[in-house]
Amino acid sequence: MPTVPSPQTVLDRVRRDVERNALRARNGIKLVAGVDRPGVGQTPKDVVWQRGRTQLWHYRNEEETYGGVRYAPPLLIVFSLVSKSYILDLTPGNSFVEQLLEAGFDVYLLDWGEPDERDAENRLEDYADDYIPAGIDRVLELSGADEVNLFGYCFGGNLALLHAAHHPDAPLRSLTVLATPVDFRHMGPLADIFAVGGMDVRSVLGPDGNVPPSVVVQGFRALTPTAEVTRYVNLWERLWNDEYVASYQAMTGWSDDHVPFPGAAAQETAEMLVRRNGMLTDRLTVGGDPVHLADIRVPFLSVRANRDHIVPPDATAPLIDLVGSPDKHELCLDAGHMGLVVGRTAARTTVPTIIDFVRRRSDPLDGVPDDPAAQEA
Numbered sequence: 001m002p003t004v005p006s007p008q009t010v011l012d013r014v015r016r017d018v019e020r021n022a023l024r025a026r027n028g029i030k031l032v033a034g035v036d037r038p039g040v041g042q043t044p045k046d047v048v049w050q051r052g053r054t055q056l057w058h059y060r061n062e063e064e065t066y067g068g069v070r071y072a073p074p075l076l077i078v079f080s081l082v083s084k085s086y087i088l089d090l091t092p093g094n095s096f097v098e099q100l101l102e103a104g105f106d107v108y109l110l111d112w113g114e115p116d117e118r119d120a121e122n123r124l125e126d127y128a129d130d131y132i133p134a135g136i137d138r139v140l141e142l143s144g145a146d147e148v149n150l151f152g153y154c155f156g157g158n159l160a161l162l163h164a165a166h167h168p169d170a171p172l173r174s175l176t177v178l179a180t181p182v183d184f185r186h187m188g189p190l191a192d193i194f195a196v197g198g199m200d201v202r203s204v205l206g207p208d209g210n211v212p213p214s215v216v217v218q219g220f221r222a223l224t225p226t227a228e229v230t231r232y233v234n235l236w237e238r239l240w241n242d243e244y245v246a247s248y249q250a251m252t253g254w255s256d257d258h259v260p261f262p263g264a265a266a267q268e269t270a271e272m273l274v275r276r277n278g279m280l281t282d283r284l285t286v287g288g289d290p291v292h293l294a295d296i297r298v299p300f301l302s303v304r305a306n307r308d309h310i311v312p313p314d315a316t317a318p319l320i321d322l323v324g325s326p327d328k329h330e331l332c333l334d335a336g337h338m339g340l341v342v343g344r345t346a347a348r349t350t351v352p353t354i355i356d357f358v359r360r361r362s363d364p365l366d367g368v369p370d371d372p373a374a375q376e377a
Contacts, residue, residue, distance in 0.1 A: 040086040040089070040090055041085075041086035041089045042089070042091070042092055043060075043089045043092075043095060043098055043101070044059070045057045045058060045059045045060060046058050048108075048138060048142060051131065051134065052113075052118060052119065053113030053114060053118075054110065054111070054112050054113055055110075055113060056108060056109070056110055056111075056135050056138055056139070057109045057110075058108050058142065059097055059108070059109070061101045061104075061106060069364045070104045070105075070106070070364070070365040071104045071105055071358075071362040071363065071364055071365065072106065072143070072145055072362060072365055073106075073146070073147045073362065073363075074105070074106040074107070074108055074143045074145055074148050075100060075105045075106065075107050075108070075148070075149045075150075075151060075358060076108045076135060076136060076150055076151065077107070077108065077109040077110065077151045077152075077156070078132060078135075078150065078151065078153070078156040078157075078160045078163075079109060079111055079112065079156045080153055080154040080156045081127070081155050081159070081259075081261060081265065082155060082259060082261050084257050084258070084259060085109060085111045087342065088109070088341055090342050094342050094343070094347075095342075096341045096342070096346065096351060097109070099351045099355070103355045103359070105149075105362075106143060108135070108139050108148075110132065110135045112259070113259075114259045114260065115210055115260045115261075116210070116260070117208040117209055117210075119210065119262045120208060120210050120262060120263040121209070121262075122265050124159070124162060124265050124269065124272075125162075125286045126265075127159045127162075127163075127265070128166060128286050129163070129166060129167075129286060129287050132160070132163045133170070136148055136170070136171065146171060147171045147172060148171065148172060149173050149174045149358050149361070149362065150163075150164070150174070150175045151175075151177075151354075152175075152176070152177040152178070152180060153341075154178065154179045154180060155181075157177030157179070157180025158181070158182075158279070160175060160177060161175075161177065161180065161279070161296065161323075162284065162286050162291065164296045164298065165284070165286070165291040165292060165293050165296055166286040166287070166289065166291045168295045168296070168297060172298045173361055173362065174298055174300070174357070174361045174362075175298050175299070175301075176300070176301040176302075176303065176354060176358065177301075177303070178302075178303040178340055178341070178350075178354075179304060179305065179308060179310070179316065179337055179340055180304075180311070180316060180319060181279075181311045181315035181316055182279040182280055182315065182316065182318055182319045183280045183316075183317070184274045184279075184315065185277060185280075185315075186312050187274070187312070187315050188312070201263070201266050201267045201270045202263075202267065205266075206260065210261060210262055211260060211261035211263065211266045212260060213258040213259055213260055272285065279293065279319075279322065282322075292324075293322040293323050293324070294322065294323070295324060296323045296324055296325055297324055297325050297326070298325060298327075299325060299327040299328070299361050300323050300327065301354065301357045302316070302323075302328075302329070303331045303333070303340060303350060303353070303354065304317070304330070304331070304333070304340075305332070305333050305335040305336060305340050306332055306334055307334065307339075308336055308337045308340075310337040313332070329357065331353050333345060333350060335350070
């Protein structure tokens with residue numbers, strides 16, 4: 001026979017439900033009113049170079065920030081063109097950048113800002129052949145190093161790949177890319193519209209000559225049409241939990257917080273990467289020159305997720321075989337797109353793996369590291 005709960009147990013459950021409903025009401029009001037939003041992107045940093053809307057950030061790594069050995073060369077992050085970079089520095093205690101600093105890396109980030117009409121003519125080559133090399137040069141100048149560890153996030157990984165392929169002699173110690181698509185046949189309805197439907201990017205450009213953020217957001221939402229409903233159901237179930245609500249606000253705020261996609265780069269992406277599927281078919285050109293991912297020979301790591309609805313796993317899977325590096329590795333995680341850089345999976349698996357990969361190809365500056373994995377390098 002089923003166990004009958006005691007009166008005290010029933011009373012405790014009623015009290016818990018009453019308390020949670022009260023917390024749901026309080027947090028629901030705060031969400032609707034837009035108050036008590038968590039601060040994002042709070043790790044201290046300095047702007048050390050700027051061109052147009054693009055800035056190079058240098059994160060401060062004070063002695064109390066890291067717990068052991070510093071490593072060289074510096075790590076330069078190349079961010080995506082269509083979203084804001086604070087996902088990598090979401091909130092204190094849930095920050096990819098914070099973990100890199102604590103591991104002893106000297107961290108820089110190329111942030112593209114918010115493109116306007118002055119950026120509408122920017123092509124992919126402007127990023128791969130101009131902005132990224134200029135950022136690398138500035139990092140080398142400030143640090144005194146002669147190489148950098150390059151890290152590309154999402155479409156920033158595509159830009160980093162184009163740069164490394166076009167400049168095989170670039171001063172790179174290693175290259176890591178995360179959630180970076182190469183088979184654009186699997187990038188969902190938005191890619192299908194341009195590849196199969198023949199839609200012209202110019203038909204969706206805004207008055208400033210760029211693809212508006214609203215078009216980008218709707219394109220991503222089309223990948224998982226039921227996700228909006230699911231996330232609200234999950235929110236209701238845990239609306240009583242202050243920590244969950246704060247995390248929800250930060251992450252969903254970022255997922256809806258996109259920037260314009262420079263018009264010329266968007267048209268080139270649609271033609272070369274989507275219609276020609278140039279990364280997979282080896283039909284890439286940068287600055288009029290044919291480039292080949294097989295020419296990338298530096299130590300290489302591809303990090304991807306098997307539950308990624310923004311960059312599906314079939315879009316990222318071929319990359320490891322396309323790059324020519326003798327020293328190349330892949331990490332495929334049971335995670336979603338954001339789960340690669342924020343949350344428990346990121347803290348326990350993604351970031352430690354990236355840190356270990358880069359450490360093993362870097363030089364300790366302050367003696368023998370305390371980390372056993374690094375000692376084996």
